[in-house]
Amino acid sequence: MSCLIALWISARLVGMYLRTTQRRNRDGTVVRYVQLAHNRRVDGVTQAQVLLNLGREDQLDRDGLRRLVSSINRYLGEADAGLPADATPLVGDGLRVTGSRPVGTVHLLDGLWRALDVDAALRKVLGSRRFTTNVERVLFALVANRAIDPMSKLSAAEWATCDVAIDGLEAMDEDQAYRAMDLLVEADAQAEVQEAVFFAVADLLNLEVDLLLFDTTSTYFERDTEEDGDEAFRRYGHSKDHRDDLPQVVIGLAVTKEGIPVRVWCWPGNTNDQAILPEVKDDIRSWRLGRIITVVDRGFSSADNLAYLRRGGGHFIAGMRMRDGNPLTSQVLSRQGRYQQVRDNLRVKEIAVEGTDVRFIICHNPEQAERDRTRREDAITRLEAELERIKQARERDRTKNANNKAKQQAEAAHLKAECALRDHRSLGRWLRQSPSGRLLIDRAKIKAEARLDGKYLLATSDPHISAEDTALGYKNLLEAERGFRDMKSALLLRPVFHRLEHRIRAHVLLCWLALLLVRVAERRTGTTWRRIATDLGRVHAVSLTGSVGTAVHTTPLTTAQADVFRQCQVVPPATITALDPG
Known part of the structure; x- marks a missing residue:
């Protein structure tokens, strides 16, 4: 046949x-x-x-x-x-089977890519310029590679050419990949692409964009030294990956409360969190979204940042530091009041403070309070045992050693053990040093910490949002953290091997686009991307060749595979995708 x-x-x-x-x-x-x-x-x-x-x-x-x-x-x-x-x-x-490439997952991503008008946004940015290669298709291939099987740009070019069937792209090479990345971030292209994509997503998914969640992370580079000069991009800074020994860049991400990423930023690795919020606010304001409440973590809750968020009629929900000795914070935490039950693991209490229009909400999680208490008691028990062991060893050595040199050596060993305990990452916070130099357990600090078990403090400038919605809105900040986690693990944002600043920015933007497609697919299907990619990865485009020509035939869809395409509102791949008579 x-x-x-x-x-x-x-x-x-x-x-x-x-x-x-x-x-x-x-x-x-x-x-x-x-x-x-x-x-x-x-x-x-x-x-x-x-x-x-x-x-x-x-x-x-x-x-x-x-x-x-x-x-x-x-x-x-x-x-x-x-x-x-x-x-x-x-x-x-x-007939002979002359080829077989996976097509299901990349076809779904391509359908979402077009539905979100990413292709149209890219063509608008590229304008009327002519290229020997379809730049939009090359960029889609790089984004799809991030979502399906992330690898280097050289390997991604080979993957798109040999290992997957991408509509409109027969082949690509590494030079075309880098050229497309350069075009993606030239001038204001990346801002235009993100804005166009955001409004397409908001319209398609009917998103509620009055609440935007913002957070930052860092990603490191596999090199020993940072770049020279004040304008260097890869710099040493506070690493959220716990790799202070490597240069890094800082990445900011804004997501909706549904977890859909709407914008991404990239700054030099030594940028302080407190310095970037005005830029984020100005960029989002330029979209003219109307009333926006920005949700930020405790790292951004300085007075200057919160004041900037209120400019132009904006509002904020911000986590507040409870242990920095701020008199206003201490005043809020000391107020009495009755908690309102929101969920089984969340209670809220609103506190009004005279002289300010900012509202404060104390949130209490009973389950977290029990975990905090247990963790503290375990630490104190361990500290008491260590201090008792050092005390007994010191007394034993005093009676055992007769000469002064042996006593001095033994005392030096005990002091070293005490210093190690004082500098311990989790145990040292519960210790204080007496006038004689001996370490004691700080009972006053234990009592003060016990009052904060399971609690966190929020502040909001919005006079209309309820205390319950304020707490739930802040909890949704976990969506930004989940976005960073997926970018670093599933999409392999790190480690980054690019050297040039514009290539680094392009790499981050490609990861953001991949995360966007993944989140849209997850939201529409109600399942994880890993499950979706596994199911659709079994759909292949099979090339059948005979003496009269070649046809490319798509393997039949199972019920589960067809349901994914239906839920994502993407037309499945055609049964016959190509026919080339000999």
Whole structure:
């Protein structure tokens, strides 16, 4: 059986048919075209989808079609229907499988890419410039690679060329990948792309964008020294990956409360969190979204930052530091009041403070309070045992050693043990040093900390939002942290091996686009991206070659695979995606 026979058998099974269309020329003549089509239901409406254009009716190879019908009839065991005596078999030497590439996952991502108008936004940024390669397709391939099988740009180019079927992109190389990345971040292109994508996403998913959550992270580079000069991008700074020994960059991410990433930023590695919020505020304000409440963590809750967030009618929800000795914070925490139950693990209490229009909400998590108490008691028990061990060892050595040199050596060892305990990352906070130099457990600090078990303090400038919504809005800040976690793990944002600043920015932007597509797919299907990618990764485009040509046939979809495409509102890949007669 030839590849064309497989095509026509598929036509019988799925209801394909031949149809004609016509076009009228300026001179009044009519030209008719023959097409292979089938009907597909889209949103309850039956629509004709063209699978293959056979060409003009007056130039059609009718004998070839008759031979095709004859070969199909022989395969089905039916008699030939009036074929010419000189008709030759079309089957030839049969079919061979000459290739197979995964197509399901990348087809879903491509459908979401187009639905979110990312392709249109990129074409708008690129303008009327002509390129030898379709830059938009190359950028999509790099984004898809991040979401499916993240690797270096060289390996991604090979992956797109040999290991996956991407519509509109036969092949690409490393130079084309880097050129596309350079175009992505030139001038204000990245801001324009993010703005266009944001409004497309907000409209398509009907997102509530009155609450934006913002947080930062850092990612490091595999090199020993930072770059020279004040304008250097890869710099040493406070590493949230606990790699202070490596230079880094700082990344900011804004997400909706549904977890959809709407914008990403990138700064030099030594940038302080307190210095970047005005830029974030100005960039989001330029989108003219109307009333926006920005949710930030305790690292951004300085008075200057909070005042800046209120400019232009904006509002904030901010986590406040409870242990920095701020008199206002101490006043709020000391106020009495009754908690309001929000959820099983969350209670809230609003505190009004005279002289300010900022509202304060104390949140209490009973489960977290129990964990805090248990963790503290375990630490104190361990400290008491260590201090008692050092005390007994000191007394034993005093009576055991007769000469002064031995006593001095033993005392030095005990002091070293005490210093190690005082400098311990988690135990040292519960110790204080007496005037004699001995370490004691700080009972006053333990009592003060016990009052804060399971509590965190929020401040908001919005006079209308309820205390319950304030607490729940702040808890949604975990979505930004989940976005960073997925970018660093599933999408392999780190480690970064790029050297040039614009390439680093492009790499971060590609990871952001991949995260956006992944989150949209997760939100529409209600399942994890790992499950989606695993299921759709089993859908392949198989190349079948015979003596008469080659056809590319998509493996049939299972019910679960078809459900993913339906839930994401993406048309599944066609049964026959290519037909090349020999």
